[in-house]
Amino acid sequence: MSAATQTGARPAIRVRQLGHRFGSHEALKGVSFDVAPGEIFGFIGPNGAGKTTTIRVMTTLLEPTAGRVEIEGHDVSVDPEKVRRLIGYMPDHAGVYEQVTVREYLEFFADAYDVSEGGRDYATVDAVLELTDLAKLEDKLVVSMSKGMKQRLQLGRVLLHDPKVLILDEPASDLDPRARIEMRDLLVELRSMGKTIFLSSHILTELADVCTSVAILERGSLVVAGPIAEIAERLAAARAAPEDGERAARVDAPKRTLRLKVRGDLATVAGVLAGAGFVSKVGPGPAGSVHVAFTGGEPEVEEIVRRLVLADVGVLGVEPERSELERIFLEVTRGDLQ
């Protein structure tokens, strides 16, 4: 559960016991989570985990065979029209009309969303062009634009009716690094405007930088959900007091690797850390850094740094080789083929 549940505020998205079957295949099994207003919520899972099915239910395109989904308090199955006014959905690999200009494209959707005063006032289109930095390209044919710009145009489309909740399915897939960074910055800006953003992806680095909370889905079941720090704490607590055999096996103390930037050579660092029992390996890393493999959590990191400082080894930087989100993902999922 997320912050919304804890504070008692109405969640922007509320999913309860969501289930869906395609014939004999059970695509979703009792999925439940909340997304608090103003969050950037990462929805993670391997391909085929059920992410797109969940999103299609949330966007009213698919009625679930079991459970409920509410957007801003409106049931998606019962009030699809209201929900469609509240959400902006950008599907993965979605197409755009190619033989129209950027402005014509947005004006068409402004008319469809009925935010153009019957085609007389396109102030919303102007605002969206400014926000997405597409104003300079407004007369350009969509067919001649790059993938990154087309993705930006799609985002512009879903903002036309000023939705409270943005649901973005793999928004940065197929984008080059620059376009990814620009997309990430745009999402952060949208969050600062009060939008709730539900972001689905299987690229963890893409989510780690922007998400405040996550949910991890595997084989149609929710594995874990909540703020990233809170999940990490829960997992640490579970490691300390395993509830059952299976859970214990999945939450064994993780092996981690630190990337250290130090004033000194590899041999010195290895010598200093030789006495630390939780350190299993010290080796060379990229660009003159040192990799330290160890078992444990933050106290062990603190101990490594303390030992190096006491041994007069200048520590210039300490960073985990994997982000918190990547570690959580690897810890809670089985990684079976799906």
Next chain:
Amino acid sequence: MREMRQAQRASRRPWILLALTLALSLGLCAIGGLAASEDANPAKVGSALFQVFFSISYAVVAIVGPAVAANGIAAEREGRTWEAVLLAGLDAPRLARGKFLAAYTTLSLYLVTLAPVGALSFLFGGVTATEVVLAFVLLFAIAALAVSFGLAVSSLLDNLRGALVGTLALATAIGPALYVFFGLVGGQLAHRQWPEVDRESPVWLPLALARADVDTTYLVGLVLVPAAVSLVGARFLYSVTVANLGGETDDRSTGLNRWMLFSTPAVLGVAVATTALATNQGDAAIFAMCGALAYGALMTLLFVREPLGPSRRVRVRWAREGASALTRALGPGLTSSARLVQLATLALVAALAATSCALVSDHPYAPVAQARVLFLAASGGAFLSFMIGLGHALRARGVAVWTTRGLVVVAALAASTAPWIVAAVACASAGGDKELLALGAPSPFYAFYMFDQVSMTQAPAWHAIGAGLGADVMWTVLGVALTAYGAGRAAARRRQAEAAEEPAEA
């Protein structure tokens, strides 16, 4: 408007229009030259050019129209722009109308480009300006039906190539068949009714409308019946398109069920009018009954797409709106739709049988003609009851829609042919004992064999008639049993699905 802009930027369109106009102009010049070399009478050349031009234009419209329309919906689905359009708040009827207008405008552009070529025939004589204008009006009406047909097929498919190939294949198969039926055969019949129309005029309706005297026959045969057939067809294609554009759990049934309520009396009216106007009312009554039974078979194949029952979304909307019992009966639901189809088709067959019997009562061979109509109605009605029951039972067991349709068609074909094979083998083995042909009674086509068993001069062959009526009872009982089984099974599965909908946690 967006589609028009897109199309305007596609550079190939002016070239296609130019090529089409040039090809048709050259073709007409060649035909005109050939006609003039055989008969220099300008009026005959003009009439020939008129028939040839509008026949070719029909072919262009019948093939280009569906292809242009097929592009509309399938391209959106394939290009992944469809979801964006749906979520922007455009509902299925608005989308269907928009797509229709876009495709129809494009096709109209082709027709307008061809107009000067079509006017050539008027310059030669043999046809009047009114007839040319009426022919163009008819062409635009056919274009509207062709576009609606393309949209209906396109709305079923998710990829553009499949939609184009499927639409073109169907248009190429159905277009010539309709030309032969309504054009060539219709022309012959029209000549019998209105001698002012030339015997060999496939494009006969504009000529008949312009030349025939205005009376009841004119109003019914040339205005009401064509208008009813076109409207019923257009409304059907529109309803199918709208239903296919909706989501799986949207109400995709009410539109089609309403169409059925509207079209059933219209089909009855057309059938009765055709019989009443015909010179040979006995044959016309049989022909009209065959048409009504074909309509019933179409309804049967249509209703099997129904879901087990209304989705939660639909149920809540009904509750909010305080939907009437009629609204609910016309809404989604396998069993309710099966009952509706059963009621509508059987009422149609019964009403048509009664009306036809009354219409042929003045016939010199009235008892024979009436018996034939009743044999066909009983046989067809009973077999339709079986088909509806089979479709209902299969769908209630969870068999997929297209598999169910396939199985129903296979069952119908098997039931139509297998009894005749058995009868023929038995007859041959027994040294040509024709009484054994009664073994063919389970075939729905046995009714036509029963026609020969009644005559004004000989006593009826009761054993053959009894076998036919016995088979009708068998199909009816089987149909009722399958319907009852389907209803029970559908209700059980529905209860199961509704129980699963409720989340454990409120």
